[in-house]
Amino acid sequence: MLIRSLLNVLAGGFSLFMATGGHDWATAQSFIITVATWGIITGIVELLAAFMSRKHSMYSSEILIAGALTTLLGVIVAFVPPELNDQYGGIQNVEGSLTADVQSIGFVGAYFAILGVLLVIEAISLRAALRRRAQEGPKEGAAA
Numbered sequence: 001m002l003i004r005s006l007l008n009v010l011a012g013g014f015s016l017f018m019a020t021g022g023h024d025w026a027t028a029q030s031f032i033i034t035v036a037t038w039g040i041i042t043g044i045v046e047l048l049a050a051f052m053s054r055k056h057s058m059y060s061s062e063i064l065i066a067g068a069l070t071t072l073l074g075v076i077v078a079f080v081p082p083e084l085n086d087q088y089g090g091i092q093n094v095e096g097s098l099t100a101d102v103q104s105i106g107f108v109g110a111y112f113a114i115l116g117v118l119l120v121i122e123a124i125s126l127r128a129a130l131r132r133r134a135q136e137g138p139k140e141g142a143a144a
Contacts, residue, residue, distance in 0.1 A: 003045050007038060007041060018031070028101045032080055032082055035108060039071065039075070039077060040074035040075065042067075042074075043068070043072070046064075046066050046067025046070060047064065047067035048067075049063050051064075059126070062122045062126070073107060076107055080100050080107070081100060083100065084098065084099055084100040084103060085098075
């Protein structure tokens, strides 16, 4: 848990520093590298934590889902080409372009939307499991 928190603080601090602007290296490529690195490393740490705690924790499925989605985000964002700039016209010929910034930020937004919904579902399931456990009382053979 501490490792994940430190990784999140480092990635968030670096992103906030880049968001202040005025830096020549604050580009789509540096955003992609930051998100991909954070996603892959944090996801692997979460997956390892889920496998180590799966027998002892009711939260292991939540950690497993978050780890898998975070790793997937890191891998997907890593494949976004930093020089991406595709022009398109659309049905009404409204000009626009798909850039690396838009695509990578879109992936991050989709990640948070999917993860948020899945964690709400997991929280409701966990709440029901905790209520069932409380109603059953202590197991037989357990020391008082």
